[in-house]
Amino acid sequence: MLPTILRRSALTRSLSTSHALLKRKDNDPYPDLGVRHAPQMELDEPYPNLPPIPRPDETIENKRARLVYQSRKRGILETDLLLSTFAKEHLDKFSADELQEYDALLDEPDWDIFYWATNNKPVPAEWKESKVLDMIREHAKNEKKVVLRMPDLGKE
Template sequence: MKVMDERRRKLNFRAWRRGFREMDLIMGQFADQHIGAMSENELQEFERLLATPDWEVYAWIVGNKPVPPNYAGPVLDRLLSFEYDPRA
């Protein structure tokens, strides 16, 4: 098993501690599955998403609000189509 570098480890930690349970599950499981293969640009995009208020990102995920063009990108596209396990 490849050891996760410190930056990815910290991002993964932040993904699992969002502020409300649903976002913990979505962002945490997404990070567990994708962060190890993210490029530098994708890591920057993921960091930006983690810095965005949870309720805003959640509204994009559930389709209550459109994604602003300045947030569109490959990581968010994958997150929007990600199917998490709500029972985890």
């Protein structure tokens, strides 16, 4: 059993972190992920935006296979499930332009994609006219109430 002072100290830290997450000026209900970083980490934004890797000679078949894989291996289970089931259903029918648009969308942070797709955050101006994001938003509704599971990565 921890001494009372240690338990209170941990509780105080936990409450102050929770308070910082909840006390937002813009009334945004989603946590500010920037407060999770150590104070010595000086970041301009919570998600550093690295440029995508250029792939000038990538064939359309390789691009499609890479996007299927990247749709599933995002790092956040909710986005993995949403995008992997979307990719399985749609990517084989996408044109080169649609694949390029989807590739650019996958460069966005996982939680942003998930919140835009589920209408929990407004879509930024650069994605408002996106046909692909509209398709993902429609897919996220799951109007047929299908139980979703991660598709296999191998060819069927």
